[in-house]
Amino acid sequence: MRRVVVTGLGLVTPLASGVEESWRRILDGQSGAGKISRFDASHLATDYACEVPHGDGTDGTFNPDDWMAPKDQRKVDTFILYGIAAAAQAVEDAGWTPDDRAELDRTGVLIGSGIGGLNSIAETALVLRDRGPRRVSPFFVPGALINLISGQVSIRYGFRGPNHSVVTACSTGAHAIGDAARLIRDDDADVMIAGGAEASISEIGIAGFNACKALSTKRSDEPTKASRPYDVDSDGFVMGEGSGIVVLEEYEHAKARGAKIYAEVIGYGLSGDAYHITAPSEDGDGAERCMRMALKKAGLQPSDIDYINAHGTSTMADKIELGAVERMMGDAADKVTMSSTKSMTGHLLGAAGAIEAIFSILAIRDQVAPPTINLDNPAVETKVDLAPNAKRERKINVALSNSFGFGGTNASVIFRKVD
């Protein structure tokens, strides 16, 4: 069977633009949360979020001009800009910019988003209402469509292989990586650029998730304390934004060109809750079956798992996921470390699974589990090590990353160290 490895990483997160700077701040336990700066949010139930720090590109800030010409930035929603930036980082990291037509035909792109150009749609709706249909930009549709990151990346690099996308709410990033790995395994491509992007920190985005009662509302005074998975004082998730993109590659292909190999994708599981449009099934059955499927595909025992990057959103769903993990791990529950990096990044929705897959891969590379910050008073009693407030240096050969989304859609991806 064709094996699939990770050979490139790219990150735009609320902590920083760039893989190493984001990861350094994650291990340091920093929060990316703050008052919303991009628009006046004072009238909303939540006026804080985890925004990508925009700036001149120094000190980990995100400078749009570094990734896309200013005249082209106007033509795309911000989620596409983040996706292109993370993809460019990943492609450069992998050193994969072939000229050969056959290689380009065997390189595909599968990047998704949970919501896509939500803010562009909202703003264009106002243009339509106030100024009429002739004022609607010709770039509105291609600038808001979810699969247009895949399209843009393929155009930029000439990648002519499978061009695909995923939309599964907060499982998008994990599904994108899992599905892309399958395309390589099934010999439809040798290299896939995969991941997710999101930019829904906008008036309509916050208002919409507030209406679902999904967001934290009580920490306006201390936004950095708002995302607190497993803590008694958690009161909803904090919205994040950004993008995570990986370069996946067939193992022999990567070896033959001497590529740096971060980890191998060894397991992928998917399931549906068939329960509720926004709430996870209370018995955690969907999450458990999803993890078990990934484990079975990987040919591993629960005790082989060293680290789990939890979906852990800082909501009532955290306990449900933890219960599923405890049942799956059984006697090995006290051997695994599970943390929620959303305590630092907030919830990046369709990009969450992708950035968390990257954190899982880096945990394997550096043999260290990132912390769950703000876990001051645990709301749960568990044998599972939740790495409260401090990174955990430990053996990590195998890492599992969980993502669960609205609609009851679940995805788990397992990575393993490659010697």
Added chain:
Amino acid sequence: MSDVADRVKKIVVEHLGVEESKVVDNASFIDDLGADSLDTVELVMAFEEEFGIEIPDDAAETIQTFGDAVGFISNANA
């Protein structure tokens, strides 16, 4: 150069990200200034906006160069 030409040039430079010196009378938006068909639609919208005129679709199709644009707008404004 007329006021109209200056204002049109400013829009073209901004939207297409080209050097001002390239925006000459016979410069074709698509062949010389790197525009695609969507860019030309947006340019026409920007002209309408700037000059408070309406450029019907069949007229828009005749505006291929910078000179065409300046000519059309000057007549429309006359």
